[in-house]
Amino acid sequence: MTAVMTKPMMTSMPFETSATAVQETKIEVRDLNLFYGEKQALFGVDLEIKEKEVTALIGPSGCGKSTFLRTLNRMNDLIDGVKITGDIVIDGENIYNSQDVIKLRTKVGMVFQKPNLFPMSIYDNVAYGPRMQGIKNKKVLDQLVEESLRGAAIWDEVKDRLKTSALGLSGGQQQRVCIARAIAMKPEVILMDEPTSALDPISTLKVEELITQMKDEYTIVIVTHNMQQAARISDKTAFFLNGEVVEYDQTNVIFSTPSDSRTEDYVTGRFG
Secondary structure, three states: OOOOOOOOOOOOOOOOOOOOOOOOEEEEEEEEEEEEOOEEEEEEEEEEEEOOOEEEEEOOOOOOHHHHHHHOOOHHHHOOOEEEEEEEEEOOEEHHHOOOHHHHHHHEEEEOOOOOOOOOEHHHHHHHHHHHOOOOOHHHHHHHHHHHHHHOOOHHHHOOOOOOEHHHOOHHHHHHHHHHHHHOOOOOEEEEEOOOOOOOHHHHHHHHHHHHHHOOOOEEEEEOOOHHHHHHHOOEEEEEEOOEEEEEEEHHHHHHOOOOHHHHHHHOOOOO
16 A cells, blocks of 8 residues: 655645745655554655644544654654664655664654653753753753743743742643753754643643744644644644555645545544
């Protein structure tokens, strides 16, 4: 089985998008197959993800979208029995040919479904990664922490309590600190695996607004079960089904005039 690809149509978007200039390709995925032991989970995935855009991955539970997301920073390496074939090229380098996984995960950050802060202060959570990279200078760390918290649109809410436990924050605030912690590593790509699924509607809106702002600086790939969310925040959308990419196009095309009947059935709620 192979992925069905469609050429992105250059149509105007009804929601906020990146600059109209042609974006460079940041991530190119070619004929990607993934196996958990004998069971195949991804089949011939081909995707070209542009720089400084938001790409949404949608599809029913178990369709392979989160599995695919984790291939982009080799998180699946941590699972026994995983075998991957095909190519994932980021900035011209095949990431599965590289031995430096730490460098990859610095360049390609990740935000998980539920906030996963460490049981330490807000400051120490954000400074954790830079410290592990050897940054010890307090002035440098102070600036990095502030820049990262500002970048995650939460500085004003926490600036007077940086030394208090991050676990005392609300769920939405914790998730934005997780985003700040990812930003502090100076990544170029940020992967998000259903980052708002555990949040209330107001916190969800804040994170969505943050994502639309962040694409000025980062390439963002987000898995979401919420199709309205995908329509609101993404530039392109890939529809996954049974481990394949059924369709990949501009988000407004996917939701208004998809070329595959399975995509139409999913986005109109006939299944999933």
